[in-house]
Each structure stands twice: as C-alpha cells, then as structure tokens.
Amino acid sequence: MTTDGSPTNGSPTNGSPTNGSPTNGSPTNGSPTNGSPTNGSPTNGDGDGDLPAGAFSTWLADMQAALRAERDADVPCGGCTACCRSSQFVHIGPDEADALAHIPAELLFPAPRMPSGHVLMGYDERGRCPMLTNDGCSVYEHRPRTCRTYDCRVFAAAGVEPNDDDLRRGGLPRDDLPGDDRADIAARARRWRFDFPAEADRTEHGAVRAAAEFISQHGELLGEGVGPIGASPLAVLAVELHGLFLGGAPPDGPKVVEPDVDAVRVALRSRARR
Numbered sequence: 001m002t003t004d005g006s007p008t009n010g011s012p013t014n015g016s017p018t019n020g021s022p023t024n025g026s027p028t029n030g031s032p033t034n035g036s037p038t039n040g041s042p043t044n045g046d047g048d049g050d051l052p053a054g055a056f057s058t059w060l061a062d063m064q065a066a067l068r069a070e071r072d073a074d075v076p077c078g079g080c081t082a083c084c085r086s087s088q089f090v091h092i093g094p095d096e097a098d099a100l101a102h103i104p105a106e107l108l109f110p111a112p113r114m115p116s117g118h119v120l121m122g123y124d125e126r127g128r129c130p131m132l133t134n135d136g137c138s139v140y141e142h143r144p145r146t147c148r149t150y151d152c153r154v155f156a157a158a159g160v161e162p163n164d165d166d167l168r169r170g171g172l173p174r175d176d177l178p179g180d181d182r183a184d185i186a187a188r189a190r191r192w193r194f195d196f197p198a199e200a201d202r203t204e205h206g207a208v209r210a211a212a213e214f215i216s217q218h219g220e221l222l223g224e225g226v227g228p229i230g231a232s233p234l235a236v237l238a239v240e241l242h243g244l245f246l247g248g249a250p251p252d253g254p255k256v257v258e259p260d261v262d263a264v265r266v267a268l269r270s271r272a273r274r
C-alpha cells in the first residue's frame with residue numbers, strides 16, 4: 001500500500017483480523033480514526049504541550065451527539081493523523097452508501113461477528129489507512145462514520161490510557177503490528193486538558209471516570225453483548241453510561257454515585273440490541 005492513497009494490491013496486507021471483533025461490536029465507535037486531516041503531511045500534530053480540549057460538559061454533549069450520529073466529531077486535530085496511522089480497522093456499516101462508493105471494494109472485508117453488510121477496512125504494511133495520503137484523507141468528504149465520530153479526547157475524559165490492548169486488533173500480538181506511529185494516539189491523548197467552568201463540568205467528568213472504572217472492575221458485565229473490550233470502546237462506553245453514575249437532587253445537586261450492577265447490566269443489554 002502506498003501513502004498516496006493508491007492501493008498497490010487488492011487487500012489489506014496486515015489489516016485482516018485473525019479472530020475476534022476489532023470493533024468490539026460497536027459499529028460507530030469501536031475503532032479509531034477521527035479522520036479530520038484535510039491537508040498537510042501525516043503528522044502527530046503540533047508539538048508536545050498541553051492541548052485545550054474545551055469545557056467538559058460542552059464536549060460531553062457534543063460527543064454524545066456524535067455517538068448518536070447526530071453530528072460529526074469536531075476535534076481540533078491540528079494536522080495530527082495519528083488515528084489514521086495506528087493499525088486500526090475502520091468499520092463501515094451497510095447504510096454508509098457514500099463511503100462505500102468512494103472506497104475501493106477490494107480494500108474491504110466482512111466484519112467478524114457482525115451482520116452481513118458490515119465491513120472493515122484494514123491498513124497497509126505500515127499500519128496506515130489506505131485512504132491516507134501525504135495530503136491527508138483522500139476521501140475526507142466521504143469518510144466512514146467511524147472516522148466522523150472518533151474523538152481521542154475521550155481517553156482524557158474517561159481517564160483511560162489508549163494502551164496496547166487498544167492496538168491488539170484482530171488478536172495480533174503488539175509486536176506483530178505494523179506502524180511505527182502507533183504510540184502517537186497515546187501521546188496526543190495525554191496532552192488534552194479540559195476546562196471546568198462550572199461544578200456540573202466537574203461532576204460529569206467524575207461520572208464518566210467512575211463509569212470507566214466501574215466497567216473495568218466488572219468485566220463479567222461485558223459478556224452482555226459487548227465482548228472483550230479495548231481502551232477505545234471502554235472510554236466510549238463510559239461516556240454512554242455515565243448518566244447511571246449521576247445522582248442526587250436539589251439542593252445539593254447532581255453528584256457522582258455508584259449504580260447497582262443490575263442497572264448497568266440492563267443498560268448494556270439495551271445498548272447491544274441497538
């Protein structure tokens with residue numbers, strides 16, 4: 001696979017899962033690739049200082065809307081293309097006619113353990129999306145939903161490290177994964193800094209983090225239609241379920257609470273049916 005977006009062969013050379021479900025059963029968010037690069041050389045972005053992530057509650061509302069496919073994620077990528085270069089599978093649903101019309105069919109293969117019509121796009125021998133060019137995403141206006149909804153700030157929000165587990169795509173051992181840029185997402189994610197202009201920002205942040213911690217400690221719940229989970233889907237799940245971790249009422253206002261395990265189980269079952 002070349003880096004100019006012209007596939008040199010008909011199938012992903014490394015991006016074929018050997019087992020498991022790379023997207024963890026989450027069609028719209030289990031995979032990375034924000035896909036915001038529109039120009040410039042593939043890069044990790046703009047230095048190594050803190051990156052302003054915005055007010056937490058505003059970000060959370062936007063993230064939830066993106067996960068509901070009501071809007072695209074609006075990530076200030078600053079030229080960073082790490083998520084397009086990190087040996088990630090990109091899920092494309094059967095309803096994504098525009099993306100499917102602009103991505104060569106030979107780059108796609110059936111998504112394991114997902115209904116017919118769901119496909120994955122792999123990556124090249126360097127761990128890069130075959131649609132990534134030196135000028136950015138070659139199908140930016142037509143990029144898959146996975147790319148439109150990905151937001152690496154979710155790691156900072158959930159207090160989850162985009163660790164090796166998130167890169168064990170398709171059961172490939174980490175050492176076998178291509179792509180010397182695979183640590184860039186982690187480096188980028190560590191730089192995000194949220195603002196907390198109101199108490200609600202801090203409370204919601206606490207709820208998202210509590211949700212991530214709870215899910216991590218109750219792995220038995222993940223058998224409820226979620227399956228093995230990596231850092232990225234864990235962080236997304238924390239966003240989706242954080243409302244269960246908000247309680248309290250006036251005059252004290254919302255506060256972080258720990259829900260009953262059964263309430264989380266019910267929510268996970270509901271999510272799996274979507």
Ligand code: SF4
Pocket residue numbers: 033034035036037083084090129130131132133136137138139140143144147
């Ligand atoms: S389709 Fe575009 S945005 Fe999505 S991973 Fe590939 S290069 Fe990145």
